[in-house]
Amino acid sequence: MMVLLGLLAAYFTLFSAGLGITLLIFRAAPRINILECFCLSWLFGAGAVSIMLWIGGLFLSGFALQIAVASLCILLVALGWRAIRHSRTKFALPYPAGWLEWSLAGLLLAEIALVLFVSCKHTLGWDGLLVWEIKARYAFLKSGVIPPGYYSNPGRAFSHPEYPLGIPLTELWLYLWMGQPHQYWVKTIFGIYYAAGAVLLGLLAARISGHRWSGLAVATILPFIPFLTSAPGGVIVGYADFPLSIVYLAGLGYLLLFLVNDDSRALMIYSGCLALLPWIKREGLILWGVLAFLGFIVSWRRAKLARFGISLLPGIFLMVSWRVYLAFVHCIPSSEFSLSITGKLTELAARIGPITRLLLVEVSNQADWSIFWLAAALAALYLIFRFRTMQSWLLIAAVIAPIGLYCATYLFTTWSSYTAHVTSSLPRLLLQIVPASLLAIATVLPVRSGHGQSLDSDSP
Numbered sequence: 217m218m219v220l221l222g223l224l225a226a227y228f229t230l231f232s233a234g235l236g237i238t239l240l241i242f243r244a245a246p247r248i249n250i251l252e253c254f255c256l257s258w259l260f261g262a263g264a265v266s267i268m269l270w271i272g273g274l275f276l277s278g279f280a281l282q283i284a285v286a287s288l289c290i291l292l293v294a295l296g297w298r299a300i301r302h303s304r305t306k307f308a309l310p311y312p313a314g315w316l317e318w319s320l321a322g323l324l325l326a327e328i329a330l331v332l333f334v335s336c337k338h339t340l341g342w343d344g345l346l347v348w349e350i351k352a353r354y355a356f357l358k359s360g361v362i363p364p365g366y367y368s369n370p371g372r373a374f375s376h377p378e379y380p381l382g383i384p385l386t387e388l389w390l391y392l393w394m395g396q397p398h399q400y401w402v403k404t405i406f407g408i409y410y411a412a413g414a415v416l417l418g419l420l421a422a423r424i425s426g427h428r429w430s431g432l433a434v435a436t437i438l439p440f441i442p443f444l445t446s447a448p449g450g451v452i453v454g455y456a457d458f459p460l461s462i463v464y465l466a467g468l469g470y471l472l473l474f475l476v477n478d479d480s481r482a483l484m485i486y487s488g489c490l491a492l493l494p495w496i497k498r499e500g501l502i503l504w505g506v507l508a509f510l511g512f513i514v515s516w517r518r519a520k521l522a523r524f525g526i527s528l529l530p531g532i533f534l535m536v537s538w539r540v541y542l543a544f545v546h547c548i549p550s551s552e553f554s555l556s557i558t559g560k561l562t563e564l565a566a567r568i569g570p571i572t573r574l575l576l577v578e579v580s581n582q583a584d585w586s587i588f589w590l591a592a593a594l595a596a597l598y599l600i601f602r603f604r605t606m607q608s609w610l611l612i613a614a615v616i617a618p619i620g621l622y623c624a625t626y627l628f629t630t631w632s633s634y635t636a637h638v639t640s641s642l643p644r645l646l647l648q649i650v651p652a653s654l655l656a657i658a659t660v661l662p663v664r665s666g667h668g669q670s671l672d673s674d675s676p
Contacts, residue, residue: 226393229289234261236292243299255416263492266385273361320432335407335452344454351384356391367547382496413462420469421658430661434654443584449644456497465651487527592653595660611656
């Protein structure tokens with residue numbers, strides 16, 4: 217019973233921090249979508265608590281650290297509630313319209329419940345245990361702070377000590393409140409990421425496509441992608457790839473909304489997602505670069521380059537701070553990649569063809585992806601030849617650019633067999649852009665259909 221009470225307290229404080237940040241962002245909005253508020257509260261709450269634990273751990277430990285972070289969580293929600301209390305902001309909960317939307321909404325809820333159930337029945341996977349959870353356990357056993365010796369210990373190099381701490385410190389927060397490193401309950405984190413991600417995908421896809429049924433349809437597709445729910449590295453085994461994909465989805469979605477309506481709130485959410493990308497996983501640096509470049513294009517077109525520059529600052533500050541900290545604790549650098557090209561140009565060029573072939577083999581692997589990547593490719597081609605709008609080009613670039621950059625990194629792998637490196641990690645990298653790809657599919661779905669309710673860009 218005490219473990220469950222501690223778990224509830226952990227989630228209450230975590231959502232409080234995220235809710236406070238979300239309300240501060242929407243303080244001048246006429247309406248706040250309750251579902252959207254829930255999704256953003258989770259993303260920003262998990263990010264804020266993990267960052268506070270890391271920074272607070274530089275000065276405090278044990279119960280003092282836990283109370284300090286919890287107090288900041290309550291302070292954030294108090295500030296957020298105060299910001300909207302005297303405004304005309306109203307909370308809204310949009311209901312489905314018609315049998316199609318009600319059916320899709322019911323299916324989406326059933327899928328979320330099923331994923332939450334399966335997540336609790338499944339054990340943490342290899343990376344879930346030995347890359348992410350191991351950091352949370354070390355910190356719990358050392359009064360809430362990962363000991364500096366962990367980063368410089370060659371015997372711990374297998375656990376990638378240089379990886380960022382977004383997921384491990386979120387797990388640590390649950391451990392601190394439960395009073396024990398309980399792996400069973402920490403798995404609920406990833407089920408909640410799925411719930412928030414599926415709902416947010418539906419909301420963003422509905423606004424971008426202009427039809428609520430289209431958003432609900434692509435949100436219900438997620439569990440039917442085999443790799444997402446049944447393969448190692450999917451949503452139920454404690455890996456960081458799916459959480460990273462949801463943050464990337466949110467950053468891209470709100471950037472597209474900023475393109476459409478020039479809403480400063482969308483730009484602030486985009487900025488927050490940019491900051492969280494490199495804090496969740498190392499590959500987040502690549503996704504950060506892609507979104508930052510796309511944000512520059514949108515801001516240049518909107519003549520908002522100054523605001524765009526400000527939106528980059530949180531992410532840049534966090535990335536630089538993390539690198540400085542790793543240098544301070546003498547962290548063992550990763551040995552998986554070497555950027556040296558001296559005398560290797562011919563060898564690197566010879567890798568391009570095999571890497572490309574392995575990519576094509578993977579995206580055509582129906583055991584992992586069914587026909588998902590075929591549908592995404594057809595949607596991209598349709599957007600190119602039918603619409604050719606700024607929004608279409610941004611959607612396509614947000615999918616193609618990460619794939620190209622991910623494949624380019626294998627040119628510099630130090631593995632004795634670079635093809636083995638590709639086959640072992642590329643599927644998880646592709647998972648990181650699946651929700652973003654679904655935005656492109658959602659844009660194409662309503663083209664020849666009159667079903668559903670058309671939504672404007674300001675709809676809740």
